[in-house]
Amino acid sequence: MEWSALRDLLAVAETGSLSAAARRLGSSQPTMGRRIEQLEKQLKTLLFNRTSKGLILTPVGEQILGYAKNMAENANAIERIASGADQSLQGVVRMTMTDQMGNYWLPTKLSEFRQRYPGLRLEIVVENRTLDLFKREADIAVRFSRPQQLDLVVRKSIDYHYGFYASKSYLENHDRPESLKDLKNHSFISYDETIFSNAALKRLENLIGEQNIVQRYTSNSGVINALTQNLGLSVVGCYFADQDERLERLMPTQFDYSFNAWVVTHADLFKSARIKAVFDFLVEKLAEDATDFAGVSSH
Amino acid sequence: MEWSALRDLLAVAETGSLSAAARRLGSSQPTMGRRIEQLEKQLKTLLFNRTSKGLILTPVGEQILGYAKNMAENANAIERIASGADQSLQGVVRMTMTDQMGNYWLPTKLSEFRQRYPGLRLEIVVENRTLDLFKREADIAVRFSRPQQLDLVVRKSIDYHYGFYASKSYLENHDRPESLKDLKNHSFISYDETIFSNAALKRLENLIGEQNIVQRYTSNSGVINALTQNLGLSVVGCYFADQDERLERLMPTQFDYSFNAWVVTHADLFKSARIKAVFDFLVEKLAEDATDFAGVSSH
DNA sequence: CCATAGCTATACAAATATGAATATTAGTTA
DNA sequence: TAACTAATATTCATATTTGTATAGCTATGG
Numbered sequence: 001m002e003w004s005a006l007r008d009l010l011a012v013a014e015t016g017s018l019s020a021a022a023r024r025l026g027s028s029q030p031t032m033g034r035r036i037e038q039l040e041k042q043l044k045t046l047l048f049n050r051t052s053k054g055l056i057l058t059p060v061g062e063q064i065l066g067y068a069k070n071m072a073e074n075a076n077a078i079e080r081i082a083s084g085a086d087q088s089l090q091g092v093v094r095m096t097m098t099d100q101m102g103n104y105w106l107p108t109k110l111s112e113f114r115q116r117y118p119g120l121r122l123e124i125v126v127e128n129r130t131l132d133l134f135k136r137e138a139d140i141a142v143r144f145s146r147p148q149q150l151d152l153v154v155r156k157s158i159d160y161h162y163g164f165y166a167s168k169s170y171l172e173n174h175d176r177p178e179s180l181k182d183l184k185n186h187s188f189i190s191y192d193e194t195i196f197s198n199a200a201l202k203r204l205e206n207l208i209g210e211q212n213i214v215q216r217y218t219s220n221s222g223v224i225n226a227l228t229q230n231l232g233l234s235v236v237g238c239y240f241a242d243q244d245e246r247l248e249r250l251m252p253t254q255f256d257y258s259f260n261a262w263v264v265t266h267a268d269l270f271k272s273a274r275i276k277a278v279f280d281f282l283v284e285k286l287a288e289d290a291t292d293f294a295g296v297s298s299h
Numbered sequence: 300m301e302w303s304a305l306r307d308l309l310a311v312a313e314t315g316s317l318s319a320a321a322r323r324l325g326s327s328q329p330t331m332g333r334r335i336e337q338l339e340k341q342l343k344t345l346l347f348n349r350t351s352k353g354l355i356l357t358p359v360g361e362q363i364l365g366y367a368k369n370m371a372e373n374a375n376a377i378e379r380i381a382s383g384a385d386q387s388l389q390g391v392v393r394m395t396m397t398d399q400m401g402n403y404w405l406p407t408k409l410s411e412f413r414q415r416y417p418g419l420r421l422e423i424v425v426e427n428r429t430l431d432l433f434k435r436e437a438d439i440a441v442r443f444s445r446p447q448q449l450d451l452v453v454r455k456s457i458d459y460h461y462g463f464y465a466s467k468s469y470l471e472n473h474d475r476p477e478s479l480k481d482l483k484n485h486s487f488i489s490y491d492e493t494i495f496s497n498a499a500l501k502r503l504e505n506l507i508g509e510q511n512i513v514q515r516y517t518s519n520s521g522v523i524n525a526l527t528q529n530l531g532l533s534v535v536g537c538y539f540a541d542q543d544e545r546l547e548r549l550m551p552t553q554f555d556y557s558f559n560a561w562v563v564t565h566a567d568l569f570k571s572a573r574i575k576a577v578f579d580f581l582v583e584k585l586a587e588d589a590t591d592f593a594g595v596s597s598h
Numbered sequence: 599c600c601a602t603a604g605c606t607a608t609a610c611a612a613a614t615a616t617g618a619a620t621a622t623t624a625g626t627t628a
Numbered sequence: 629t630a631a632c633t634a635a636t637a638t639t640c641a642t643a644t645t646t647g648t649a650t651a652g653c654t655a656t657g658g
Contacts, residue, residue, distance in 0.1 A: 001374065001377070001378055002303055003302040003303045003305065003306050003370065003374055004301055004302045004303045006302065006377065007302050043377075043378070043381035043382075044381065044382075044385050044390075045384045045385065060380065060381065060384040063380050063384075064377050064380055064381065067373040067374075067376045067377045068377070070369070070370075070373045071302065071369075071373045071374065074367070074369045074370045074373075075300065075302055075305065075366075075370065078305065078342075078363050078366045078367065079300055079342070081359065081362050081363055081366075082342035082343065082344045082359065082363065083342075083343075085344045085359040085362075086343050086344065091343075
């Protein structure tokens with residue numbers, strides 16, 4: 001039995017089709033088909049039922065799947081260890097962070113980074129879902145909640161402050177809210193709960209009332225764009241909102257939420273000079289900008 | 300990273316050389332070399348140090364080895380499950396048992412077996428060491444101690460009796476021992492402790508004295524052959540010794556040891572019709588011959 | 599000190615696996 | 629019902645992988 005075929009099995013089972021599995025593994029559909037076919041021949045068992053919509057695991061296939069997943073975990077660990085052993089300051093490092101951090105904050109630091117580590121290339125994965133560091137979907141993540149898993153290296157980096165904002169033109173056409181109870185008279189733009197879910201936001205939404213929440217976005221940028229369209233008001237990160245001429249902060253002394261941001265990597269990877277360099281760079285630069293992330297209220 | 304290459308890594312690490320690993324995996328030395336080389340390239344890490352005597356793991360390689368072993372365990376489980384799912388009464392079943400059981404007892408049952416299950420082929424692995432059912436070195440084993448591991452299916456099959464024997468010609472030239480204390484005046488042929496180690500034998504050897512133990516064998520057959528060469532006396536299985544015209548049992552009423560024999564297979568495999576058929580056949584035939592295994596004393 | 603055994607490394611022909619292109623099938627939608 | 633979509637199956641030229649044969653290296657034993 002070819003171990004590699006079990007990886008194929010896993011991909012087919014998880015994606016549901018040969019074609020999708022081939023896309024994930026950078027292979028082709030006929031190849032995947034033949035590999036699964038051969039695996040079945042060697043194991044003398046039917047692993048998938050073929051349909052025109054894809055492949056569905058047989059009961060035996062289901063049983064086997066769990067073991068294949070274990071193998072994948074171990075294979076991932078091996079890749080992490082090997083990466084961790086690489087002491088050269090060359091190669092690629094994948095990071096994941098929010099769209100704003102990735103698209104607006106990070107670029108301002110890149111020229112310095114490039115100067116300091118000319119051999120390193122950065123890949124910034126801006127994805128809304130939390131990428132899996134164990135599967136090495138990313139090497140380093142900036143998270144707004146502290147991950148509790150063992151095997152992770154975590155550094156607290158900044159207090160990221162959020163405040164109430166509205167666009168200036170919106171304020172020209174509406175009453176300016178002066179206290180939290182005024183919020184009931186305004187439309188509110190909020191966040192998709194699959195992305196950004198926390199107790200403070202929930203309480204706020206209760207205060208405002210569901211009927212006033214006119215839109216939900218999966219990103220800070222989306223909310224800011226909605227604000228500039230005069231859709232209403234919202235809570236956004238001060239660091240970015242303050243830079244936006246079109247926006248104005250409301251009730252800065254009464255309302256100032258702060259979330260800790262954390263830089264995270266896997267302990268195996270942290271042994272790598274490459275990963276460590278990027279990790280430390282991120283922590284350093286975030287510390288330098290700490291006061292900016294605190295927003296106008298602390299200026 | 301190619302998962303199959305990790306299997307190669309495991310084989311090379313365990314055998315110590317590319318050539319030996321190739322033999323084990325049924326591949327060739329250049330292929331193994333290239334696969335390891337490619338794995339190192341993909342992981343960007345040196346995994347082995349090459350010497351003219353073979354390959355030795357680097358520290359990183361050592362770290363990785365453990366994970367590769369985990370993968371192997373899972374791969375083995377997959378193979379067992381697949382085999383267990385095979386409900387056809389066709390194919391090969393590998394058994395392991397002592398040389399006497401395998402070479403002398405079993406063959407007397409084979410024609411009946413063949414008649415009952417024409418599609419099944421048997422492989423009898425006569426090896427002195429205990430084969431690993433988890434690694435599928437064998438599908439079914441006959442053991443003389445009850446395995447304690449979970450996941451195994453175990454059936455008590457027979458009481459296998461051992462008695463004192465000497466060759467008739469030996470007895471013509473030596474005093475016939477009438478009680479255990481007479482044993483001090485005789486040479487004794489015993490068993491290699493890596494193969495057959497148990498408390499009763501130890502006590503007996505103490506009684507006889509190390510200086511009187513003139514030879515050690517790893518198999519019952521070896522001991523019987525030594526007896527017929529008039530090397531001394533020994534303790535052997537009654538079932539075989541009684542059939543041998545050249546041998547005679549000594550002190551049958553005073554000395555009769557019995558060991559339980561067990562038929563064992565892995566729970567995963569027991570689901571297979573093929574394995575179950577052979578397992579049940581073995582248990583059935585051993586039960587039929589149970590009184591024979593009890594030796595002359597019970598006739 | 600030479601002969602041998604066992605290993606790795608290299609070269610090249612043969613076997614094998616791959617992917618682009620295409621045919622085929624089965625659901626879904628207008 | 630016909631057109632569309634997304635999947636699996638098939639074909640074949642091409643690229644890759646493999647094994648045989650061979651050379652080179654290094655310990656070990658008489």
